[in-house]
Amino acid sequence: MDxxxxxxxxxxxxxxxxxxxxxxxxxRVVGYDADPGTRAAAVERLGPAAVAADLATAxxxxxxxxxxxxxxxxxxxxxALRDVGHRGLLTxxxxxxxxxxxxxxxxxxxxxxxxxxxxxxxGFDAADAELLVGCAWALCLDDETALPDWLDVARWVLAxxxxxxxxxxxxxxxxxxxxxxxxxxxxxxxxxxxAAEPIGAAALGLGAGSFRDATRVAATRAALTAAMCGGNxxxxxxxxxxxxxxxxxxxxxxxxxxxIGALTEWLEGPRAIRAEWPPHRVRTELPLTRxxxxxxxxxxxxxxxxxxxxxxxxxx
Amino acid sequence: MDxxxxxxxxxxxxxxxxxxxxxxxxxRVVGYDADPGTRAAAVERLGPAAVAADLATAxxxxxxxxxxxxxxxxxxxxxALRDVGHRGLLTxxxxxxxxxxxxxxxxxxxxxxxxxxxxxxxGFDAADAELLVGCAWALCLDDETALPDWLDVARWVLAxxxxxxxxxxxxxxxxxxxxxxxxxxxxxxxxxxxAAEPIGAAALGLGAGSFRDATRVAATRAALTAAMCGGNxxxxxxxxxxxxxxxxxxxxxxxxxxxIGALTEWLEGPRAIRAEWPPHRVRTELPLTRxxxxxxxxxxxxxxxxxxxxxxxxxx
Numbered sequence: 001m002d003x004x005x006x007x008x009x010x011x012x013x014x015x016x017x018x019x020x021x022x023x024x025x026x027x028r029v030v031g032y033d034a035d036p037g038t039r040a041a042a043v044e045r046l047g048p049a050a051v052a053a054d055l056a057t058a059x060x061x062x063x064x065x066x067x068x069x070x071x072x073x074x075x076x077x078x079x080a081l082r083d084v085g086h087r088g089l090l091t092x093x094x095x096x097x098x099x100x101x102x103x104x105x106x107x108x109x110x111x112x113x114x115x116x117x118x119x120x121x122x123g124f125d126a127a128d129a130e131l132l133v134g135c136a137w138a139l140c141l142d143d144e145t146a147l148p149d150w151l152d153v154a155r156w157v158l159a160x161x162x163x164x165x166x167x168x169x170x171x172x173x174x175x176x177x178x179x180x181x182x183x184x185x186x187x188x189x190x191x192x193x194x195a196a197e198p199i200g201a202a203a204l205g206l207g208a209g210s211f212r213d214a215t216r217v218a219a220t221r222a223a224l225t226a227a228m229c230g231g232n233x234x235x236x237x238x239x240x241x242x243x244x245x246x247x248x249x250x251x252x253x254x255x256x257x258x259x260i261g262a263l264t265e266w267l268e269g270p271r272a273i274r275a276e277w278p279p280h281r282v283r284t285e286l287p288l289t290r291x292x293x294x295x296x297x298x299x300x301x302x303x304x305x306x307x308x309x310x311x312x313x314x315x316x
Numbered sequence: 317m318d319x320x321x322x323x324x325x326x327x328x329x330x331x332x333x334x335x336x337x338x339x340x341x342x343x344r345v346v347g348y349d350a351d352p353g354t355r356a357a358a359v360e361r362l363g364p365a366a367v368a369a370d371l372a373t374a375x376x377x378x379x380x381x382x383x384x385x386x387x388x389x390x391x392x393x394x395x396a397l398r399d400v401g402h403r404g405l406l407t408x409x410x411x412x413x414x415x416x417x418x419x420x421x422x423x424x425x426x427x428x429x430x431x432x433x434x435x436x437x438x439g440f441d442a443a444d445a446e447l448l449v450g451c452a453w454a455l456c457l458d459d460e461t462a463l464p465d466w467l468d469v470a471r472w473v474l475a476x477x478x479x480x481x482x483x484x485x486x487x488x489x490x491x492x493x494x495x496x497x498x499x500x501x502x503x504x505x506x507x508x509x510x511a512a513e514p515i516g517a518a519a520l521g522l523g524a525g526s527f528r529d530a531t532r533v534a535a536t537r538a539a540l541t542a543a544m545c546g547g548n549x550x551x552x553x554x555x556x557x558x559x560x561x562x563x564x565x566x567x568x569x570x571x572x573x574x575x576i577g578a579l580t581e582w583l584e585g586p587r588a589i590r591a592e593w594p595p596h597r598v599r600t601e602l603p604l605t606r607x608x609x610x611x612x613x614x615x616x617x618x619x620x621x622x623x624x625x626x627x628x629x630x631x632x
Contacts, residue, residue: 136524167518172522178506178509178515179523179524186530193498194589203491203495204593204632209434210499214503215499218583218587226579237567237571243563244564254545259542260547263542265538271536273511297521298518299521300518302521
């Protein structure tokens with residue numbers, strides 16, 4: 001690629017920019033952020049050539065534009081792209097995919113993406129060129145996605161250091177509702193429950209490893225968690241219902257005749273699953289067809305390299 | 317103390333024994349485990365003087381007996397102590413306190429305890445003399461607890477490296493239901509939910525930091541988690557209900573008019589609590605009275621040293 005533009009230089013966008021520059025994924029990499037302080041911080045770290053003063057300059061002639069703003073800001077940036085007449089390939093790093101897909105609409109060359117990496121800290125100051133290296137990067141292969149566009153973005157993700165998980169937008173949203181958004185809601189609920197009166201101070205004072213880990217992500221900035229969870233409301237509601245059903249099962253066992261025996265059986269399935277996670281992966285190779293790529297992603301696999309007709313991958 | 321006996325040499329009992337020996341908390345420290353293989357492993361690590369061949373020899377002449385067997389084994393060991401006519405001071409390290417208190421019954425010099433330390437691995441091989449150093453160690457000060465006995469056990473806990481949190485058995489059980497047992501049930505529920513069909517393999521394949529930490533304790537041996545949770549069924553049921561109510565709140569916000577705005581507000585309270593955890597502690601001093609000790613524990617404080625008339629402590 002000749003030019004890649006990154007719009008939005010928070011934790012993820014900033015990390016994408018840093019890594020795209022250091023890995024030389026294109027002849028030219030340019031970032032832009034609406035906040036002048038963030039642009040100044042990016043200039044300080046990367047020099048003036050890597051930071052544009054306005055969005056039009058950033059995307060001018062770009063082969064790939066990476067949308068890295070929070071979900072609530074996506075409509076405004078899409079509008080700005082239309083205003084400057086940008087028609088090139090577009091990807092994003094937003095943590096929900098169906099809402100962005102709907103906002104992008106038809107007639108845009110768009111491939112939705114989501115790198116599975118993060119930390120509690122946010123903003124450009126927390127950005128790190130290594131944050132995305134080795135992470136699973138969901139890349140949406142929907143009915144309307146042109147396969148050549150998808151492969152171009154996938155090659156760029158690999159160059160940035162990610163491993164590409166091919167999924168539809170709906171499959172992605174259902175999966176992250178389970179492994180990210182629900183854990184965030186649960187962490188907040190556990191934290192609030194521990195602190196509730198009476199005995200809240202004593203409980204927080206006794207909290208050790210299981211409380212620390214179970215609630216770690218509750219310290220995330222509320223607006224970020226709310227944008228992820230609220231932006232994926234439909235899928236997340238389904239997972240909240242499933243969680244409620246499981247807790248109701250556990251509650252019934254707790255009040256039954258033999259809580260310890262019954263719970264031992266109930267816990268054994270999840271124990272075996274978690275003990276085997278993350279899954280052991282084996283190398284594989286697959287043709288570059290829509291069906292083969294989606295089958296890989298649905299099996300929990302990830303592309304690690306793309307050739308002319310086949311891709312290298314790992315899968316559980 | 318002249319002699320301390322530790323009954324049960326799993327992860328916690330083994331660690332108590334190792335640390336009691338290395339910190340020389342008594343002229344003589346002896347451990348016993350019903351499993352010959354565990355006794356042999358303990359002899360290999362500590363030498364024959366620290367391991368008794370039977371329970372009667374272990375507790376003979378002991379100033380303090382430490383009960384370190386899982387809850388389901390407590391009745392049998394209490395029976396064995398009665399059979400050998402042991403009448404000395406008894407403490408335990410079981411993760412629930414009201415059920416043990418009920419099993420011990422009246423007429424025994426008993427002070428219930430619970431060190432807030434652990435790891436997913438279990439058994440003597442995982443025991444570690446440093447595991448308990450600096451941990452909060454709940455020590456139950458109930459109506460029937462003799463204060464001099466409580467102070468004797470508290471001094472031993474301090475010698476072993478723990479920091480003593482004075483609470484009633486009921487307060488302890490309510491607190492650990494929140495910060496340990498509910499997180500275990502939730503971790504199992506999140507794991508089972510993530511793996512459920514359809515999309516389970518893809519979800520597990522995308523799981524990153526928030527899934528890893530939220531579900532870490534789901535890998536714990538099912539029988540151990542079941543004994544903790546099932547043994548604390550009454551307090552835990554209350555906390556499951558509170559969790560269900562909080563998730564129902566979140567669900568209502570998700571399906572409302574402005575999920576992102578409403579969730580931002582809902583998440584802010586837990587975010588602030590978790591960002592301040594673990595609490596900053598200040599040093600304090602208090603008289604050795606029942607009321608002052610319990611007030612300290614209820615405020616999330618811990619004894620760090622015991623003098624003749626006063627104790628040193630830290631509290632949030």
